[in-house]
Amino acid sequence: MSPRATGLSSFVSLALALTALIAPAFAGDVEPSLSLPAPADKTVALTFDACMGQTDRRILDELVAEQIPATLFVTHRWIERNAEAIAVIEAHPDLFEIENHGDEHVPAVTDRSFVFGLKTAGSLDNVTSEVQGGDAAIATTFGHHAVWFRGATARYSKDAMSLIGQLGFRIAGYSLNADIGASLPEKQVARRMAAARTGDVIIAHINQPKRDAGAGVVDGIKALEAKGFHFVRLDQAFTPGPTG
Numbered sequence: 001m002s003p004r005a006t007g008l009s010s011f012v013s014l015a016l017a018l019t020a021l022i023a024p025a026f027a028g029d030v031e032p033s034l035s036l037p038a039p040a041d042k043t044v045a046l047t048f049d050a051c052m053g054q055t056d057r058r059i060l061d062e063l064v065a066e067q068i069p070a071t072l073f074v075t076h077r078w079i080e081r082n083a084e085a086i087a088v089i090e091a092h093p094d095l096f097e098i099e100n101h102g103d104e105h106v107p108a109v110t111d112r113s114f115v116f117g118l119k120t121a122g123s124l125d126n127v128t129s130e131v132q133g134g135d136a137a138i139a140t141t142f143g144h145h146a147v148w149f150r151g152a153t154a155r156y157s158k159d160a161m162s163l164i165g166q167l168g169f170r171i172a173g174y175s176l177n178a179d180i181g182a183s184l185p186e187k188q189v190a191r192r193m194a195a196a197r198t199g200d201v202i203i204a205h206i207n208q209p210k211r212d213a214g215a216g217v218v219d220g221i222k223a224l225e226a227k228g229f230h231f232v233r234l235d236q237a238f239t240p241g242p243t244g
Contacts, residue, residue: 028111028157028158029109029111029112029115029155029156029157030155030156030157030158030161031154031155031156031173032154032156032161032171032172032173033173033174033175034172034173034174034175034201035175035199035200035201036199036200036201036232036237037237037238039198039199039232039237040198040230041198042198042227042228042229042230043198043199043229043230043231043232044176044196044197044198044199044200044201044202044224044229044230044231044232045071045200045201045202045231045232045233045234045237046063046068046069046070046071046202046204046221046231047070047071047072047073047150047172047174047201047202047203047204047234048070048071048072048073048203048204048205048206049073049101049150049203049204049205049206049207050072050073050074050075050078050082050101050205050206050207051075051077051078051101051105051152051205051207052075052077052078052081052105052207053078053081053207053208054081054082054207054209055078055082055084055085055206055207055209056205056206056207056208056209056214056217057085057209058209058214058215058217058218059204059206059214059217059218060085060088060089060206062218062221062222063095063096063221064088064092064095066221066225067095068095068221068225068231069094069095069096069097069231069232069233069236070095070096070097070231070233071096071097071098071099071148071172071233071234071235072089072096072097072098072099072206073099073100073101073148073150073172074098074099074100074101074134074137074138075101075102075103075104075105075134075137075152076102076103076104076133076134076136076137077103077104077105078101078207079137079138079141080137086141086142090142096233097233097234097235097236098138098142098144098146099138099146099147099148099149099150099172099234100131100134100135100138100146100148100149100150100169101134101149101150101151101152102130102131102133102134102149102151102152103129103130103131103132103133103134103136103137104130104133105118105152106118106119106120106121106126106130106151106152107119107120107121107151107152107153107155107156108120108121108127108130108131108151108152108155108156108157108160108161108164109121109122109153109155109156109157109160110122110123110124110127110157110159110160111157111159115152115153115155116153116181118152118153121160124159124160124163127160127163127164128163128167130151131149131163131164131167131169132167134146134149135149135169146169147169147170147234147235147240148169148170148171148172148234149164149169149170149171149172150171150172150173151164151171154173154174154203156171170238172201172234173201174201174202174203175199175200175201175202176192176193176195176196176200176201176202176203177192177203178192178193178202178203178204178216178217178220179192179203179204179205179213179216179217181205182204182205182207182208182211182213182214183211183213184212184213184216185212185213185216186212186213186215186216186219187216187219188216189204189212189213189215189216189217189219189220190216190217190219190220190223191220192220193216193217193219193220193221193223193224194220194223194224194227196224196229201234204217204220
């Protein structure tokens with residue numbers, strides 16, 4: 001065997017060994033999916049995560065201008081920094097449903113230390129603090145408690161999922177990830193959204209005003225409108241009750 005082939009073989013063996021070591025750490029995580037129950041033709045739900053930082057007014061202003069309903073998952077951290085956007089949201093209660101994205105934007109994961117570079121809760125006590133802290137901030141700011149919870153990274157350890165249900169929240173998954181954490185370029189985001197199908201629950205981000213992804217979200221909304229799609233909030237589509 002040539003030195004090059006030997007080196008390649010060694011690299012492959014090392015990669016397989018590393019995969020075997022890493023895989024068990026990810027095996028327990030769950031990324032729930034969610035679609036609309038019995039949707040009308042060409043109906044989707046737009047859901048936006050407001051993790052921290054500022055507000056992408058390109059998206060918010062488009063939703064208001066076109067009178068498009070959406071579900072916003074907000075963190076306590078975002079609430080503290082976005083009084084102006086909150087005033088816009090509160091001025092349009094018919095458009096916006098406010099739900100829980102956590103207190104400090106900490107993944108509800110107990111069985112490993114990091115998910116996508118974010119330090120996880122690490123314990124069920126910390127998961128409880130993350131969920132209840134986010135809900136308390138929503139109740140203080142918007143005057144109601146949340147029904148849905150979507151954790152940072154939208155991944156959960158199984159024990160955390162069980163706990164969140166016991167705390168009285170439904171876990172909000174999705175069926176179409178439009179922007180992959182606001183990391184995709186404008187045209188790719190627009191294409192992904194334009195490819196939505198009836199019943200999709202779309203996730204995107206509304207807290208990255210300096211990234212190209214936000215412009216793609218606006219283009220995607222316009223593309224869906226041009227195709228005749230209708231938009232609903234989660235509270236309009238789902239009857240009250242525990243997570244399915």
